[in-house]
Amino acid sequence: SQQGEEDPQALSIQEGENATMNCSYKTSINNLQWYRQNSGRGLVHLILIRSNEREKHSGRLRVTLDTSKKSSSLLITASRAADTASYFCATVLSNSGYALNFGKGTSLLVTP
């Protein structure tokens, strides 16, 4: 079953604005990851937050994790047109050889 559920499904903002995407999951996790997928391309790992962390930063990215609510958020600050992509959260499946269970993704459109 699908572990993560992203929200919103689609987000349209203007350059310079911040974009926030949310993810919920169902089971206990070791860590939660965010990936980006540009149109017609493969997924690229953005950032990972461990279950004992609450917040993590990487450049313009900020990820939070609330294990009590089984939710995470990804904030992209000062967005650029190049940030236009789909964003997925993922958790490691148990008993799966460390395969990832992905959320449904948020499609982000950043207009100039």
Next chain:
Amino acid sequence: DTAVSQTPKYLVTQMGNDKSIKCEQNLGHDTMYWYKQDSKKFLKIMFSYNNKELIINETVPNRFSPKSPDKAHLNLHINSLELGDSAVYFCASSRSSLAASLGTQYFGPGTRLTVL
């Protein structure tokens, strides 16, 4: 240098045919994966494989089979293709130890399969 590569990028074929998609990684990883992404961008694991173990998602039809000639390659063979097999297939790799990799994976560019 491309870390994870797949060929072909596009594959158009008729129902009933047998086809293969190749995947190679030059990262020295010993675990590789195949994922299927449907038209709604929903990504689902099909196989996880390292040199010790193949783990198959129980929902994957047995018409799909992974073949690994060596640690750097994991090819996907599909027999008797069906219309519903149309999707984008992604290969990925990671280190086998969760402690080492934390589950982070590196993805290929994808192969868009269209079955007519």
